[in-house]
Amino acid sequence: MKHSMAVLLSLWLVTACTTTDEIIIDRKGVDEARYAQDLAECRTYSQEVKSGEKAAKGAASGAVVGGLIGAIAGNSSDAARGAGVGAVSGGARGISQGERDEVDVVKQCLRGRGYLVLN
Secondary structure, eight states: OHHHHHHHHHHHHHHHOOOGGGOOBOOTTOOHHHHHHHHHHHHHHHGGGOHHHHHHHHHHHHHHHHHHHHHHHSOHHHHHHHHHHHHHHHHHHHHHHHHHHHHHHHHHHHHHTTOOBOO
16 A cells, blocks of 8 residues: 555656746847856745645645545544545645746746746
């Protein structure tokens, strides 16, 4: 059971990741050296999102909800199983939200510096 949850989490994380490498700007008239510097600075700001904390909070809340659902549906082993599934899905959701927030920070930062962000 633990192995299959870890595999599912890994697969979900690989397919759900969004990165700042996927940001597309209109490069017409853009000084590439300046853009590289601005992008690096904006990525530094995005680290303030604290994706790890969002993952931990998601895992904790998912474990509580999953445990409650398992307890309602069955016995203590169902509650433990529900808590495990809830922790995995909640943690994955927290990671995904943190990554989206990081990308949003970088996009906003680039827009603030005058770049036309296309996606």
